[in-house]
Amino acid sequence: MDHFIELNDVKKIYRMGREKIIALNNINLHVDRGQFLCLLGTSGSGKSTLLNVMAGLEKPTRGTIKVRQFHIESMSEDQLARFRKKNIGFVFQSYNLMPTLNALENVSLPLIFSGMPVKKREKLAAKLLKAVGLGDRLRHKPQEMSGGQQQRVSIARAFINDPRIIFADEPTGNLDSRTTSEVMDLITGMARSRGQTLILVSHDPEVAAYANTVIHLKDGNVENTIINGEENQ
Amino acid sequence: MNSIDLLQMAVKNLMRRKMRTFLTILGVIIGTGAIILMLSLGIGMTAAMKQSIMEMGSINIITVYSSGGYGGYYSEDMSTSTTSDMQLDDMAVQSFASLPGVEAVTPYLSRYWKIYTKKYAVDAEIVGIDPTAMQKMNFELSDGRLLEATDKLDLVIGSEVKNMFYDIRSNNMHSHDENGVDIDLLQEKLKLTYDMSYGQRNSNSADSDQKPAEPYKVNAVGILQEGNWEQAYSVYIPLEQMQEIIEAEQRWQKQGNDYGSRNNGNNTNEYEQVKVKVADINDVEQVQQSINDMGYQTQSLNDILESSKKSMAVTQAILGGIGAVSLLIAAIGITNTMVMSIYERTREIGIMKVIGASLRDIRRLFLLEAALIGLGGGAIGLGVSYLGSWLINYIFVQQASHMGTEGFSQISLIPWWLALMAVAFTSLIGLIAGYLPAVRATKLSALEALRTV
Ligand SMILES: Nc1ncnc2c1ncn2[C@@H]1O[C@H](COP(=O)(O)OP(=O)(O)OP(=O)(O)O)[C@@H](O)[C@H]1O
Ligand SMILES: [Mg+2]
Numbered sequence: 001m002d003h004f005i006e007l008n009d010v011k012k013i014y015r016m017g018r019e020k021i022i023a024l025n026n027i028n029l030h031v032d033r034g035q036f037l038c039l040l041g042t043s044g045s046g047k048s049t050l051l052n053v054m055a056g057l058e059k060p061t062r063g064t065i066k067v068r069q070f071h072i073e074s075m076s077e078d079q080l081a082r083f084r085k086k087n088i089g090f091v092f093q094s095y096n097l098m099p100t101l102n103a104l105e106n107v108s109l110p111l112i113f114s115g116m117p118v119k120k121r122e123k124l125a126a127k128l129l130k131a132v133g134l135g136d137r138l139r140h141k142p143q144e145m146s147g148g149q150q151q152r153v154s155i156a157r158a159f160i161n162d163p164r165i166i167f168a169d170e171p172t173g174n175l176d177s178r179t180t181s182e183v184m185d186l187i188t189g190m191a192r193s194r195g196q197t198l199i200l201v202s203h204d205p206e207v208a209a210y211a212n213t214v215i216h217l218k219d220g221n222v223e224n225t226i227i228n229g230e231e232n233q
Numbered sequence: 234m235n236s237i238d239l240l241q242m243a244v245k246n247l248m249r250r251k252m253r254t255f256l257t258i259l260g261v262i263i264g265t266g267a268i269i270l271m272l273s274l275g276i277g278m279t280a281a282m283k284q285s286i287m288e289m290g291s292i293n294i295i296t297v298y299s300s301g302g303y304g305g306y307y308s309e310d311m312s313t314s315t316t317s318d319m320q321l322d323d324m325a326v327q328s329f330a331s332l333p334g335v336e337a338v339t340p341y342l343s344r345y346w347k348i349y350t351k352k353y354a355v356d357a358e359i360v361g362i363d364p365t366a367m368q369k370m371n372f373e374l375s376d377g378r379l380l381e382a383t384d385k386l387d388l389v390i391g392s393e394v395k396n397m398f399y400d401i402r403s404n405n406m407h408s409h410d411e412n413g414v415d416i417d418l419l420q421e422k423l424k425l426t427y428d429m430s431y432g433q434r435n436s437n438s439a440d441s442d443q444k445p446a447e448p449y450k451v452n453a454v455g456i457l458q459e460g461n462w463e464q465a466y467s468v469y470i471p472l473e474q475m476q477e478i479i480e481a482e483q484r485w486q487k488q489g490n491d492y493g494s495r496n497n498g499n500n501t502n503e504y505e506q507v508k509v510k511v512a513d514i515n516d517v518e519q520v521q522q523s524i525n526d527m528g529y530q531t532q533s534l535n536d537i538l539e540s541s542k543k544s545m546a547v548t549q550a551i552l553g554g555i556g557a558v559s560l561l562i563a564a565i566g567i568t569n570t571m572v573m574s575i576y577e578r579t580r581e582i583g584i585m586k587v588i589g590a591s592l593r594d595i596r597r598l599f600l601l602e603a604a605l606i607g608l609g610g611g612a613i614g615l616g617v618s619y620l621g622s623w624l625i626n627y628i629f630v631q632q633a634s635h636m637g638t639e640g641f642s643q644i645s646l647i648p649w650w651l652a653l654m655a656v657a658f659t660s661l662i663g664l665i666a667g668y669l670p671a672v673r674a675t676k677l678s679a680l681e682a683l684r685t686v
Pocket of ligand 2: 047048
């Protein structure tokens with residue numbers, strides 16, 4: 001059976017001079033459409049590495065990653081850029097907004113690269129910013145907003161091109177617990193209502209509780225997989 | 234990514250570091266200004282030189298000398314004149330006229346004779362010229378008309394001749410008035426004589442028992458315009474009349490002793506000089522070569538022009554080189570600025586890549602920023618150059634009028650093609666200077682770029 005995302009024997013080794021660091025040992029997993037997958041694990045267990053490899057930001061040392069029918073691991077950088085533009089939205093722990101652009105411009109930036117005219121894209125961006133509760137902050141620059149607000153802007157940006165998959169690396173890592181639940185409600189709500197697949201990295205069990213599949217990583221290996229609260233192996 | 238967004242983004246990025254952008258542009262301004270001004274000096278000096286050569290005569294007229302004969306002003310290569318002695322006769326004139334590209338040919342048959350009125354006289358070169366060819370020989374009139382086929386004892390007088398008249402009674406041809414004498418040559422009754430002792434009371438009787446020659450009544454029909462120094466000191470007369478008068482002179486000289494025979498041209502059908510007018514300036518060299526091949530010595534202002542052009546080219550190359558060095562430094566400035574900018578914006582480049590910017594978008598953005606610096610600096614530099622050029626010319630004209638060498642109004646000249654090329658060139662330099670940094674930006678790994686602070 002074909003899965004939406006499928007990883008087979010994925011290995012990632014970093015070379016630091018003579019030393020080899022095995023970030024991902026031998027990963028086999030699959031994700032289905034509309035699923036919310038959370039990658040859990042201690043620091044250094046390989047969560048971010050796995051997410052980046054799945055998103056095509058990093059090439060695996062070995063193994064295959066299939067997203068839809070595409071083999072991510074063998075794509076050129078240009079193909080990956082086009083693939084990301086169409087299929088993938090990102091949310092980062094450190095927001096990664098453009099400091100010189102205001103909220104509206106930041107959110108519409110992916111559409112600039114798609115060549116959408118300015119009126120159309122800013123209308124879309126304004127609509128999304130209202131949806132994330134920032135209707136009154138359209139012209140604010142990142143440094144004029146709180147961490148939670150900045151993360152909402154980056155969430156709006158991730159959703160603007162209506163991607164099939166949202167990747168989020170510790171999106172609540174810099175936020176307090178109240179803001180965390182607000183942001184999590186927002187992401188999961190938006191992804192669910194659009195039928196998008198959400199893959200999220202966290203080391204916070206509270207965040208993991210939102211997910212329907214939780215994968216525990218340890219030293220670059222999948223320790224266990226919990227689907228809807230039940231361990232599966 | 235469409236072009237308007239790209240341009241907007243590039244301008245916005247440049248405006249973020251106003252001081253640095255300004256300083257980089259300033260470098261380009263100085264470089265552009267230096268190269269344009271240097272080249273404009275070269276161009277202006279070439280134009281001035283060309284103008285002054287044009288004033289020496291006509292560029293498209295070739296002077297032919299019989300080989301070994303009258304070497305004109307440029308007979309330095311004596312070696313060629315030893316062997317064949319080509320006759321410059323009517324046959325030769327015919328053969329020159331039949332060369333392709335030749336518009337007109339006329340012999341120049343000249344003697345140093347005297348023209349006088351009641352009170353004044355002048356010793357001048359009288360030139361016999363084919364009146365039908367005269368129309369085509371680049372003579373410019375200030376008054377009257379040129380010679381015509383029906384003219385007999387009619388003269389066209391060079392612009393400077395009038396100032397060479399002297400008072401007969403003063404008996405000193407060097408004492409003539411600064412401003413010339415007050416005569417209207419076109420109205421005055423003129424006489425022409427080959428008897429150079431005319432009016433010199435003492436010498437006449439002492440030298441010989443020769444009786445004074447009968448003068449010719451001549452009539453001035455035209456005065457030439459100033460500005461052509463080759464023509465300015467001569468008096469022109471129809472060739473046939475000239476030949477008759479020379480024959481008369483020879484008969485007159487035989488009556489007396491041989492003392493007076495100064496001219497070695499015995500045959501009036503053998504000319505010292507023949508002038509060949511070429512229709513197109515570009516054919517001058519080729520026609521001149523053909524005549525040389527026939528065994529004649531030739532000389533044309535084209536020779537001087539070509540050799541001066543060669544020496545000017547060296548000057549221009551040096552001047553241009555100085556400008557080019559400053560532009561090179563400006564280009565390095567652009568590269569430096571773009572490299573710095575990429576260091577600062579590494580993280581932003583990472584963000585753009587992650588959210589879908591293609592390598593092409595990134596490359597175009599940085600190339601455009603660099604090109605804009607080049608274009609902006611080039612455009613402002615051009616404006617500054619026009620100002621500088623104006624200033625140089627202003628100072629030059631003032632200095633020139635102090636030194637009494639007026640005539641040229643400018644030594645710095647910016648032709649439109651130089652202006653256009655300068656701006657296009659600086660934009661291109663911007664592109665080239667920005668290329669390495671732009672490629673570097675595309676090569677950044679998105680993830681690593683995101684990790685930088
Ligand atoms: N670019 C890199 N070069 C070398 N080693 C790396 C690199 N990126 C990650 N690693 C190593 O790979 C291992 C996994 O790193 P990773 O970032 O995936 O951990 P993580 O689970 O995301 O940790 P955290 O919760 O702290 O973010 C770590 O040991 C790390 O040192
Ligand atoms: Mg991590």
